[in-house]
Amino acid sequence: MRYLVQAQTGDEVKQKYLKIIMECLKENPVAPAEIEQMKSGKIPESEQPKCLLACAYRKSGMMDSAGKLSIDGVKQVSQRYFANNPEKLKKSEEFIEACKSVNDEAVSDGDKGCERAALIFKCTVEKAPGFDLI
Numbered sequence: 001m002r003y004l005v006q007a008q009t010g011d012e013v014k015q016k017y018l019k020i021i022m023e024c025l026k027e028n029p030v031a032p033a034e035i036e037q038m039k040s041g042k043i044p045e046s047e048q049p050k051c052l053l054a055c056a057y058r059k060s061g062m063m064d065s066a067g068k069l070s071i072d073g074v075k076q077v078s079q080r081y082f083a084n085n086p087e088k089l090k091k092s093e094e095f096i097e098a099c100k101s102v103n104d105e106a107v108s109d110g111d112k113g114c115e116r117a118a119l120i121f122k123c124t125v126e127k128a129p130g131f132d133l134i
Contacts, residue, residue: 013081017060024055041125044118054117062120067113068103069120071096091128099123 028051034044044050057063061073078092102123107115 017056020056020059021052024052024059028052028055038121043122043125047114050114050118051112053121054113057117057120058113063113063117065111067107067109067111067116069100069116071100095124095128098127 028048030049030052034046034049038044038049038053044053054063054067057069058065061077062070064070064073074092074096078089082088082092099120102116102119105116105119107119109115
């Protein structure tokens with residue numbers, strides 16, 4: 001089986017991710033002020049923004065159906081989007097190493113994934129800002 005690896009520009013990646021966010025906003029309405037807070041790196045405290053993140057991570061392939069960070073999913077997304085950008089690929093590996101421990105954290109919402117999505121977001125903000133998962 002052959003795979004076509006097509007790298008995308010940063011703008012194309014952002015457009016796809018924005019489309020995912022817009023789809024997820026329909027299921028998880030979030031106030032514009034909360035969106036702005038998240039864009040500035042503030043960790044969401046209420047459930048809706050956390051669930052918005054979970055939805056976006058799932059739809060992008062970075063969270064699995066059990067509500068955990070998908071190591072393979074992040075690798076696949078990275079290969080797809082950053083095939084021609086070794087620096088971004090390296091950052092994705094650093095992100096995985098820095099943040100894979102979120103799967104070991106106790107959460108109370110199980111496979112819903114909202115709490116773990118907030119942990120992934122927090123880890124991204126604190127340890128891997130260059131990966132641009134937000």
